[in-house]
Amino acid sequence: MKAAGRSVRARLRDRLAASDPGLLRLTAGLRTVGAVALTLAVLAPAGSDITHLVAGAMAAMVATFSIRERRRDAQAVTLAVGLPVALVSVSLGAVLSARVVVGDVFFVVLIFCAVYGRRFGDRGTALGLIGFQVYFLSLFVGASASGLPELWAALTVAFACSALVRFAVVPVTPTGTLARLRQAFRARLGRLVSAYLALLDAGPDEVDKALEDVREGNARLHETALMIQSRLEEGTPDESSARLVQRRIADAEIAAERLGLLLLSARSAERADTLTLHLPGAPAPEVGRLPGPDESTAVLRRDLLALRALVVRAGPGGTGVAQLRNRLLGYRDEENLPAATPAVRDVFRAVGETARAVMGLRVALEGPQDESDDSPATARSREELDAEDAAIDAGEEEEPAERRKGLQRPTTRAAAQVAVGSTLAIAGGELLSTDRWYWAVLTCWIVFINTASTGEILVKGYRRLLGTVFGVVAGIVLAGLVGPHTWTAFALVLVLIFTMFYTAPLSYTLMSFFVTAMLGLLYTLLHTYSWEVLVLRVEETALGAACGVVAAALVLPVRTDRRTDELLVTVLERLAEVTEAAVGQLSGGPAGDLLDKARRLDQALGDLRSATQPLTHPVTPLRARRTNARYVVALLETCAYHARSLAATAELLPTHPSIAADPRLRGAAGRTVRNIVTIADRVADEDVTAPVGTGPSIASLLGGDGTTRYGRVTDRVLRHLERLDEAVVGLARPLGVPVTAPDR
Structure with missing residues (x-):
């Protein structure tokens, strides 16, 4: 029973690792929810009213998601500098709320500076986000100069709770993140081998679905490999170790993709094109049964199951695992190849090469392995891996990228665009509502984040509007169910915050849906909820998205064609x-x-x-x-x-x-x-x-x-x-x- 329980837990752990590489989305959701919950737990017993509870919760959320640096000391510095930025921002928001023209001009200047700050790296981006979001917070809760001391206290508590959750409750280190990403790579590699098993057994009517699963598995494995590569410098003790892990990840990815291509070719009437594994929706080549005797198909199915076991099983594994490894690695030396056609024998050789890559991956990630049960073929593979490891050196320094200047610099251009768009959004938002105009500005600001062309801004604005429309419906339903129950509403807010951050990298539409549903509950808590308010939210969102698109199209525009052509040239140059x-x-x-x-x-x-x-x-x-x-x-x-x-x-x-x-x-x-x-x-x-x-x-x-x-x-x-x-x-x-x- 204990062994069965461990097996179930291991499968669940691998499934979670494969769906959320590095547990990055889970960590982001838990950190944000933990910071908000802790802030509420501190402020509520102190007698804070609903307005300050909402302000503290929003500030904790901002302080948590704004900081994206990977080193803990850098995160601490940014968080410490972010608090005075937040206090100044909320103070100016409260003081300027009664001076409409001056407040609007300052808001546009703040937006320009916040976007321009991205040129200074992660810290500049974080401080810009904090300054803008906290100013928006002051407008949302209706801050006034007389209520500033309570707001300062709420913000200070929020930043302190965010720091406590970040560094003590849900700590994340570069080494730990890299270890979880490596586990995710192995889990996704195991899933890809499972997709190959399904492709092996798929009938004529099932092969398109099986091939689509193979494409998705290859894409997800490559995505995880890139995530690992981007974190090697911080997560490994030295550059030689980083290059070793990078090499073994690349070997495993290449071997796995080659295995899939050879398997598809063996089942096809003609050689399968590599493009088939990369083009979404491409029809599968005409396939039939694996040529050759049925015994070879049964052996191949057995060996793919053995390969999957080698991939997903952590630790030494014992004699049984050593026997599986020895048998698969024997195919590299032409040992025990079954009687079959040359194409099928190539698949068995690819299984051996993939097993060799998996062994190299285990050595790089887990250290030296038990060699007592090695066969001669396995011993030779280990010698090759050891020789490769010894040959890895520090390599060359990367050439600095060409830097653009003036208005050609992306951050400067984006700052000018979002400032013009925000000006239009303020003017249009004031016409729709003198109290809620800032929603249009927020949408205009958001559609410029992580976008670089007019087409990207248009797609992001469309997705935000779609999520907002459905979120309004959900907000109406939730507000009706919650009614006057304050803590029930806060509990639902925490759930929505978690889902918002957990789904953000997957779907911007889903994230917008959860944001809007959460806002419906916050309006209920502030006793400002009404059907008209949520409809106005949709109108302001549509206006802000339109203003962003107009600004991107008219102010220093970067057309999608031009952007993609520039990136295409870069890809071709690096390919050459x-x-x-x-x-x-x-x-x-x-x-x-x-x-x-x-x-x-x-x-x-x-x-x-x-x-x-x-x-x-x-x-x-x-x-x-x-x-x-x-x-x-x-x-x-x-x-x-x-x-x-x-x-x-x-x-x-x-x-x-x-x-x-x-x-x-x-x-x-x-x-x-x-x-x-x-x-x-x-x-x-x-x-x-x-x-x-x-x-x-x-x-x-x-x-x-x-x-x-x-x-x-x-x-x-x-x-x-x-x-x-x-x-x-x-x-x-x-x-x-x-x-x-x-x-x-």
Whole structure:
């Protein structure tokens, strides 16, 4: 019974880790709810009235979510500086509330400064948020100069409670966050292997659903890998350890994706395209039963189950786990491969490579493992991993990014845009209501947060308005149910705050829904609730979103096309950089910092994916444009996968006797790099007319002298180069770049 209970707890823990990597959303929700609850617990016995309870709760929420720095000492400094900023802001809000014109002008100046402060990093962003949100708080509770001492006390208690919850009740350290993210990576890798099992057994009518689950699993695994990479510097003791973890995460991700591609190819009538794993909604290739005897299918199903057990099981695991590992790693040395077609045997080899990557991941995350039950194949894999670990060094320093100046600086441009939009929102909001006009300003402010183009602002404004409309309905229902019961209302407010922060990274519409429902309860507590107030909330929200869009379109506009083109050029430049460096090293050139180059490529691709959301949103009327944007992003993800694989293989050169430099590669792959640069130049400058070139396959360019590839270059390197070359040529058509073939 105890073992069964532990098994259930382990499954629940893995499920939670997979759904919330690093428990970042859970931590944010618990911290905010804890700070608000503790603030109420301190203020209520002290005799604070409802207005000051609401003000303290809102201040605790602001003090908690505004601070995003990762180091605890930096968080403490920002929190300490944030308190006087909050006190000054609430004081000015109370004093200027009776001076309409002066108050409105100051509010616009405050908004400009708060957005401009983002250029100073996380601390500038946090202090700007605190200043703006606390000024808004003073308007919301109707602060006056005579009531300032009580408000100061409520804010001081709120900041103190926020600090206590942050550093004592729900402490979070970079090391702990990274450990939970690594657990999430393993949990999501286990889920991806489960998706492969479903793909193996899927019938003709089920394969599309199984393939969609595989796509989602790959995307979530890659998302977790990027989250780990962004926290390695703070969460590891030294740079060498950070690079080791980064290398093992990359190896596991590449091996898992390759396993899925080979499995799909084995079930297909023809070779499956890598693009199939990255393009949402792409039809699955025609599939049938796995070719070969049924015994090989049963063995493959057994080995995928064993691989999943190796992934998700923590700790030493005992003799049983060692036997599973030894059997799977034997496939790397061609041991015990079942009688089957070459495509199916490739899947078994991929299972062995994935098991090897999982073993390397366990060594990097958990330290040395028990080697007493190792088979010769496992011992050889350990020797390879040890040699790779010894070869990892500090690498090169990252080049500083180019900085824009003046109005071209994103923070300056956004500050000017939001100031103009807020001015319009104040003017329009005053016409709708002289008491609630600040809701329009809040919406205008929010739609500019984490957005960089007019299209992104439009989509965010639409989502906020949609969430607000449904939230008004929920607020009406909750306010009717709560009635005069104050503490019941506060309890529901805490629940809504938790759900608001827990769902914020998943859906901005859901977050807006919970915010609006919570505001309905706060209005009930302040005895200002009415149907008209909530309807006015919708009107002010729509007005604020419209003002934000107008300001973004007219004041120093950044069109979505321009934004996506800039990011596309960056992705192509980094793709060319990774490819050229990897091929250069595979050709015998000097070793370079390939892992960091691949990480910068992934980051650039993530930025592009976010920027294309206005183009790929379901409500966009430009269907052909949406399809084109999705296709381009999927092709780039395919290119990035092959470039990462080449980089990972190139880094094996010093330690693997089966992979040696081949000088012919540089010339054979030169066409691919030139094509990438050509496409980047064409996107950056429409006057460029140079075409993308095609020609013989990469393998044929290496020459047909019959020289064995063993000890020169592996077939896998050739496959990645050829697929990358095909994907780059495929990019030319949707981007309008001419393609020419060489003369016969």
